[in-house]
Amino acid sequence: MNTQILAAKLRAEHDAVDALSDRLREWVAVIPRANVAEWIAELRQRFEHFRAHLTRHMALEEQEGYMTTVVEMRPTLSGEVERLQHEHQEIAKIMGGVHAAVEALCKEDRLLVRDCCRRIDSLMHYVEHHENDENMLLITTLTSEIGTKD
Numbered sequence: 001m002n003t004q005i006l007a008a009k010l011r012a013e014h015d016a017v018d019a020l021s022d023r024l025r026e027w028v029a030v031i032p033r034a035n036v037a038e039w040i041a042e043l044r045q046r047f048e049h050f051r052a053h054l055t056r057h058m059a060l061e062e063q064e065g066y067m068t069t070v071v072e073m074r075p076t077l078s079g080e081v082e083r084l085q086h087e088h089q090e091i092a093k094i095m096g097g098v099h100a101a102v103e104a105l106c107k108e109d110r111l112l113v114r115d116c117c118r119r120i121d122s123l124m125h126y127v128e129h130h131e132n133d134e135n136m137l138l139i140t141t142l143t144s145e146i147g148t149k150d
Contacts, residue, residue, distance in 0.1 A: 006064060013057035014131075020050040021124055028117035036107040047102050047120065051095050054127065058088045067134075070141045080137060087130050094123055 024046045032039050061067075066088075067081045098119050105112055 006060065010057070010060050013053055013060055016053045017050070017057050017127075020046070020053055021127070024050050024120060025124055028120050031113055031117060036113070040102075040105050040107065040113065043105075043116070044102055047099065051099060054095065055092065058091070061134075062088065067137070070137055074141050074144075077137065077141065084130065084134055084137070087126075091123070091126060091130065094119075094126065098123060 027043060027046050062085070066085045071078050071081055098116065101112070101116050101119065105116060
């Protein structure tokens, strides 16, 4: 795939993930006392939307080699790149577990609903931290000059 097309798709998915993350965070911030079944149905829909876009975003990041530019320019950072790539797998596993828990909820599950909300909030923090690490690694690599003065 053309690098510019891939970059545009990555930007679009990143923006979608951000918007869906905001909607999901807003939703899990307040658990209602009434109409819980409807609230759970909306939670399922919001989480599934978020999960689909984040999965697609991570797949696009890895499509033509995960952070190959970083590794090519700064081979000493390959360990950090590997760590971040492994986090994609961990995030996917966490999302799978949360998805299963959300799908199993019923309106009587007050504690499980609160647990799911906390797990979703934790997931959002993991994703945010991961994105920040990726961005810092790219910025550092692309803006640092390595070598000696001429």
